[in-house]
Each structure stands twice: as structure tokens, then as C-alpha cells.
Amino acid sequence: MSSAAKRQSAILVLEDGRSFRGESYGAAGETFGEAVFTTGMTGYQETLTDPSFHRQVVVQTAPHIGNTGVNGEDDESSKIWVAGYVVRDPARIGSNWRATGGLGERLAAEGVVGISGIDTRALTRHLRERGAMRVGISTVDLDPASVQARVRAQPEMLGADLSAEVTTAKPYTVQAEGEHRYTVAAVDLGIKANVARRLAARGVTTHIMPATSSLAELLAVSPDAVFFSPGPGDPATADHPVALAREVMNRKVPLFGICFGSQILGRALGFDTYKLGYGHRGINQPVLDRTTGKVEVTSHNHGFAVQAPLNTVIDTDFGGVEVSHVCLNDNVVEGLRALEVPAFTVQYHPEAAAGTHDADYLFDRFVELVEGRKTNA
Known part of the structure; x- marks a missing residue:
């Protein structure tokens, strides 16, 4: 149940210009949303499938994510709703008696663009100090200024009817x-x-x-x-x-x-x-x-x-x-x-x-x- 599929270079860019470089996690491509962080050390599958996270890029503050893989019983809805996913150290192998697959493969299968290998503590501190803000993750354009311009063109969560x-x-x-x-x-x-x-x-x-x-x-x-x-x-x-x-x-x-x-x-x-x-x-x-x-x-x-x-x-x-x-x-x-x-x-x-x-x-x-x-x- 490995989540260590071939990973591309990726970049995360906040609307204020702060950027982080890492590797893709899940699907390759580009995504945008509101950057928010969650402090739960467990329950990542429930988080991903919670419709309340629609149009949000979720930063996991717990460093190790994917350890127990994914299964067919713990989803809170019929699909993954997050706009993007940010983790520090994704599990190389997910292991649990209930697991039916790996988290990285599940993200890729549902087209969820993510990034791994970045300093999620620094990113979380930045969001705590500056507030939740728009963000982009890209594996197709690694130029921070170019991605930032598209981030700033995205709608804000304030005023969003979802x-x-x-x-x-x-x-x-x-x-x-x-x-x-x-x-x-x-x-x-x-x-x-x-x-x-x-x-x-x-x-x-x-x-x-x-x-x-x-x-x-x-x-x-x-x-x-x-x-x-x-x-x-x-x-x-x-x-x-x-x-x-x-x-x-x-x-x-x-x-x-x-x-x-x-x-x-x-x-x-x-x-x-x-x-x-x-x-x-x-x-x-x-x-x-x-x-x-x-x-x-x-x-x-x-x-x-x-x-x-x-x-x-x-x-x-x-x-x-x-x-x-x-x-x-x-x-x-x-x-x-x-x-x-x-x-x-x-x-x-x-x-x-x-x-x-x-x-x-x-x-x-x-x-x-x-x-x-x-x-x-």
C-alpha cells in the first residue's frame, strides 16, 4: 500500500507572496483555494471527505500523514472535497488491518493536487500570524510570481455561497x-x-x-x-x-x-x-x-x-x-x-x-x- 508514487517538483504560493518548494503528493497539476490548517493527529480520511473543506487547501500540522492508509468505511461523504492537500512527511507505506489502499494513490485517483516535504510548521505559523488566505499549489508552473498572480485572481472565502x-x-x-x-x-x-x-x-x-x-x-x-x-x-x-x-x-x-x-x-x-x-x-x-x-x-x-x-x-x-x-x-x-x-x-x-x-x-x-x-x- 505504498504512497510513494513518482513525485514531481511542486510549489506552494500564498497570496501575500510567501512560497514553499517541495514535491507533489497525489495528483500532478495545479489547484487553488483558501489555505487553512488543522491540528488533528488522526482522522485524515474524515477530514479529506468532509464537505465543509470544499474549496480549501488543508495543511496538516501533524508531520506524519497516511500511516494507516485509507479504507472504504471512514469516508464522511462520497468523495474527497478538499481543493488541495499539504503534508510534511507522507507515509511511504500505509499499514492497518482495515486499509484497502494508500492515501497518495487515493488523492491521485480523485485528482487532488497536493504538496509534501515542506516546512508545515513555518507555514502554519505564517497563517496564524497573517490569517487564512488564498493559495495555489502547482507542479506545472514553478515560478512563484506567476503562480501568485493566478492565486490573487481567485475568489475569496468571504462572501462565498457554497x-x-x-x-x-x-x-x-x-x-x-x-x-x-x-x-x-x-x-x-x-x-x-x-x-x-x-x-x-x-x-x-x-x-x-x-x-x-x-x-x-x-x-x-x-x-x-x-x-x-x-x-x-x-x-x-x-x-x-x-x-x-x-x-x-x-x-x-x-x-x-x-x-x-x-x-x-x-x-x-x-x-x-x-x-x-x-x-x-x-x-x-x-x-x-x-x-x-x-x-x-x-x-x-x-x-x-x-x-x-x-x-x-x-x-x-x-x-x-x-x-x-x-x-x-x-x-x-x-x-x-x-x-x-x-x-x-x-x-x-x-x-x-x-x-x-x-x-x-x-x-x-x-x-x-x-x-x-x-x-x-
Whole structure:
């Protein structure tokens, strides 16, 4: 399962002109996107297949990537979504009893242009200091000035409306495991497969619906609750999902949103969103759950966040709302809870695979919200 296919010279060029030379990893060619870094030391296959990374060039801060190869079970979607991939030391041989191939070959097969052998620590420090920015990787043009000119012609992530590019083309259903208890309509803004798996384990049948779905189409599956999924892009562009979330809350149907879905609910409640300097991406972010007082180690993948006051109940069109979770690294809002309608969100990933699993209880909280509505109906 070797990933050591013949490699060409390659160059990575940031929009501010900083460049790194290395070797190709995956497909040869040229690619562009937003340069972001993720600190996870495991779960690279889940990262690559997460639709939230659409149009982003992912830098792995962990130096050794590809050690366990790839398999047919851990994908979060039907394809690799990253625009490009940056690693320091790709494994020469991937070895794991579940592996069915090598990471380098998988990247090449799906046409993902990457670069290896560069100082990813220096690149990460640069992005931390200067912020996420546009980037290009090329094996066909090794002139930094020439590549930089094309990088600067690329669209920025700020203002990017991307959910329509990653959503399902038609509805599909993931059945509950064991006895069916509840039905959820999930708005697919870039959903990961593990969301429906976590719900199925709790007896929930999930209908995954296109991002363009109307309230009538959601209600047609007779949902006990609605879910707004993670996804890529700038939430400030997502006017249709925001309007849909408001309609759901007007009906007082239980609602749960994760990541991009959390930003959608934030906008629906009247809050602004903003772009973080370099975002949160990794599986070791400390978050305080203000409901329990517990600190969770959580998985993140977001470059935008909700702007809301941390220490007060905020009056909105739907009653009082409070910040339920906060990141302990930088006080970024990581969750919202409505007090008068059955709606809550988190900005991070309780469905995270390969982990962490500290926040898996939030799916129980979602089911309890549905049970509470049923009991009081």
C-alpha cells in the first residue's frame, strides 16, 4: 500500500507572496483555494471527505500523514472535497488491518493536487500570524510570481455561497437502528455521514434534504424535529436556509444545528456572523458547556462564527437566547440556546469521527428536546 508514487517538483504560493518548494503528493497539476490548517493527529480520511473543506487547501500540522492508509468505511461523504492537500512527511507505506489502499494513490485517483516535504510548521505559523488566505499549489508552473498572480485572481472565502455545491441532489433516508422512535428532517448544507449514524443509534430515522428545500418539503416527511447540518462557505450568503430556520422556529418544531447550521440559526435569531482570523480546525479544542459547567475536548472545523454577547440573555424575535457554549482559547461563541422555542446549536462537531467523543451527549440532548415537546404537546 505504498504512497510513494513518482513525485514531481511542486510549489506552494500564498497570496501575500510567501512560497514553499517541495514535491507533489497525489495528483500532478495545479489547484487553488483558501489555505487553512488543522491540528488533528488522526482522522485524515474524515477530514479529506468532509464537505465543509470544499474549496480549501488543508495543511496538516501533524508531520506524519497516511500511516494507516485509507479504507472504504471512514469516508464522511462520497468523495474527497478538499481543493488541495499539504503534508510534511507522507507515509511511504500505509499499514492497518482495515486499509484497502494508500492515501497518495487515493488523492491521485480523485485528482487532488497536493504538496509534501515542506516546512508545515513555518507555514502554519505564517497563517496564524497573517490569517487564512488564498493559495495555489502547482507542479506545472514553478515560478512563484506567476503562480501568485493566478492565486490573487481567485475568489475569496468571504462572501462565498457554497452550500448549493455540496448538498445532495435529491432526498434520501437513513433508517433508525433497532426500534424507530423519531423522525428528523436534515437540511444538507454539507452534511457528514456520521450525523445520521449518531441519530440512527438513538432510534432516529433521518431524511436528508437538499439545501433548497422549502418548509412544506420538510414537513412532508412528518418530522419530529429539524436538523441544520455543517457545511462550507460564508453564512452571510445563506439567505434561504436562514429564512427556513425562522419558519421552523415559528412552527416551534424542535431544531438542532451544528457548525454552519449554528451560524444559520444565529443569523435567523438576528445575530451577525464574522470571519475568524485563521479559524478553528482540529480535534483538541477546549469548550465550556455553560449548562453543566463541564469542559469538553472537541472537534472543530469553522472559519466563521456568530457575534453574540456572552454573559446575558439576548432578546430576539423568538424570545430570550443565551450563549450555551464558549471556546476557552479565545471566547468565540460555540453554541446558542433559545429559551422560549425548542432550538439549540453548537459550533463544533459532536458527530466527530475519528473523535473526540466528549460532546456526543448533544445528540441525547436533541432527542430529549423532542421527547419534551411530545410530552407537553
